Amino acid sequence: MNSTTSLNARLRTPVMSAHDASALIRPGMTVAMSGFTGAGYPKAVPGALAERIEAAHARGEDFRVRLLTGASTAPELDGKLASVDGIQLRLPYQSDPTLREKINAGEVDYLDIHVSHVAQHAWFGFYGDIDIAVIEVSGIRPDGQLIPSTSVGNNKTWIERAAGVILEVNEHQPSGLDGMHDIYYQTALPPHRKPIPLLHPGDRIGGPYLRCPPEKILAVVKTEAPDRSNAFSEPDETSRQIAGHLIDFLRHEIRHGRLPPTLLPLQSGVGNITNAVVAELGKEGFGGLTAFTEVLQDSMLDLLGDGVLDAASATSLSLSPAGLARFANHIAKYRQRLILRPQEISNHPELVRRLGCIAMNGMIEADIFGNVNSTHVMGTRIQNGIGGSGDFARNAYLSCFLSASTAKNGTISRIVPMASHVDHTEHDVAVLVTEQGLADLRGLSPKERARKVIEKCAHPDFRSMLQDYFDRACRESYGKHTPHLLQEALSWHQNYVQRSSMRLP
The missing domain is CATH 3.40.1080.10 (Glutaconate Coenzyme A-transferase)
Structure with missing residues (x-):
């Protein structure tokens, strides 16, 4: 339990249920959520939003959102929203099987992006306006600063760029997270950026907390739920x-x-x-x-x-x-x-x-x-x-x-x-x-x-088989610098699609 959590009265932000907070998200919005590889993602609001989307679809209404994250999340977020056809566009990385199926069926637009590029592209305006950010934190300090959770991801940028912010305060996250983070704030855009003053992996160049203007915080939702972790198999x-x-x-x-x-x-x-x-x-x-x-x-x-x-x-x-x-x-x-x-x-x-x-x-x-x-x-x-x-x-x-x-x-x-x-x-x-x-x-x-x-x-x-292909390519290729047999360069993949094996018949 995170004993450091304090819902600061000075924020004057309503503490509400996940269902009520999800009502702030409307069809067609661009919503940025926390989460990176199954850590630090919101646990309650996405599920409540999925219930609202499912009900809207049952009434014949179109309700989908453009969803931005840090990287992959978990079934409670990507899986639930994908299962109710609630995602119009997703970026920059995912690993959920339900969402993957929707993407490969052409039902969800997916932008696969280098994760280092996402924050700066958001700042450049490449993704348009961000309407709401839903961010998990492990606590709110008495001075209003936010204690990050088990991932940082793009949370700093989502908070800065979003018109409004919903905070999920997850009291399951250990209180010892306080002080583990290093949030570097640099607001200058090209060509006015300055060098990042990090010389060693252990250097701290920022501060331990996220900042959010109180007037941006639309809702605070209390949760107590673990990250969806993945078991690693023993090395074979x-x-x-x-x-x-x-x-x-x-x-x-x-x-x-x-x-x-x-x-x-x-x-x-x-x-x-x-x-x-x-x-x-x-x-x-x-x-x-x-x-x-x-x-x-x-x-x-x-x-x-x-x-x-x-x-x-x-x-x-x-x-x-x-x-x-x-x-x-x-x-x-x-x-x-x-x-x-x-x-x-x-x-x-x-x-x-x-x-x-x-x-x-x-x-x-x-x-x-x-x-x-x-x-x-x-x-x-x-x-x-x-x-x-x-x-x-x-x-x-x-x-x-x-x-x-x-x-x-x-x-x-x-x-x-x-x-x-x-x-x-x-x-x-x-x-x-x-x-x-x-x-x-x-x-x-x-x-x-x-x-x-x-x-x-x-x-x-x-x-x-590879040696035979290469030897023939060296003799017969149109060019000899990077020799290929264009008529069969992808034939191994075609063999698998047709016969479920790349081996020769």
Whole structure:
């Protein structure tokens, strides 16, 4: 229970039910809500809004909203609103199966955006006016400042840009969150922006609280509900092999003087494989590490607790139920080393480049030349979105993409002749890793990359097929710099769509 919560009388803001607060949201509005990877999202107002939308549809009325968030949320928000056809447009990232189905059926417009761009695009006016922001906080201080919750995301910008604000004060969130955040306020727009004065992942450059003019706050809703956390599976043999290849590579870079023994600030995307890689770092004797990332998963929490990580900067927690309990029980210890920031800072390309991050992200597929698809299954069906992977991939000191070499019980090769959708071009990808091995693509020409990827990363069941494609392309391609057979470059994907397998008949 959050004993710091004080609904300041000076705000003169009505404390009301979620149903009454949701009545402030009208059809066609642009609504910005808190939430980033299942943390810090509003728990009550979205469900109440979904009930109102469903009732309106039953009366034959059109009621949908344009929905902006920090990243993915949870079934209580994305799932409920999608299930009643209440979303007209959604951005910038999602992972809800109901919403995904609606997007891929063409029933919801979806803008998949680099998460570092969202706040500045909102400030530039690219999304139009924001009517209402619905923001979860863990408390309201006596001076009216807001104690952020388990994610910061775009909340600072949503509060600043929205015409009105609904606050959900979640008393389930631990009181120890007070003081963990670093909210950096910079109001200047181009060309008057100043450099961000952050030199180390552990630096604090702002203050611990969000600010909102009292006259903007339309309603306060009290809640007491946990974040919807996701359980991470125990690392399987494939994940351990991928981790082993990458750690061997990092040690190689240390031996050759291209990395210090403490590495460089780590970024880890969401997922079981990247979570496993970070966990293995702790077992391999590394120390004095830092992280400059967007989400903090269980493995990084463990490294913080064990003293392997000296400092971690993120915008959100993405913890399992056990991880959330561990975080709450030892929050005073974690608060000394963990900082939660707005995502426009946690994912800022200039900071990523200047700090020299080691980026580790998952992928759907990569082609033999190193182009990576992070978002679309068979080139047409959105899975989740690009999230922050692009912010880090183009700007990291080392940009590593990790995946098993096959999917769907071996019927899909993750290494293909041509990526069916490209989120990260060959120019932004330094390292590809599967359980088969690691391809260091730095300094290689396209054909050299192709040979390395086929040899090191492809599954044996598909390696000869890839080699045959590449050999024929080298002989028959219209151009020989990046050789392709255009008539069959995407035939593997077509085979899967038609026969549920990329294997040759």
